[in-house]
Amino acid sequence: MKNRSHDEAMVKLFQANASYAAELLAEGVQDGSTDELSTLERQLSLAFAAIEVNSTSLIY
DSSP states (O other): OOOOOHHHHHHHHHHHOHHHHHHHHHHHHHHTOHHHHHHHHHHHHHHHHHHHHHHHHHHO
């Protein structure tokens, strides 16, 4: 079994299930925990920046 960081695991989960990512973000905003939101923001940025870069590279 390959070891990977929690961030890497969450990035893969968010990429596979964007609706879950959106629900988690909405819940985090509602609860207002800045630490959790900071972590979630980092993970979402990694997840969806990677998709954007991959999509852009396919166009060109």
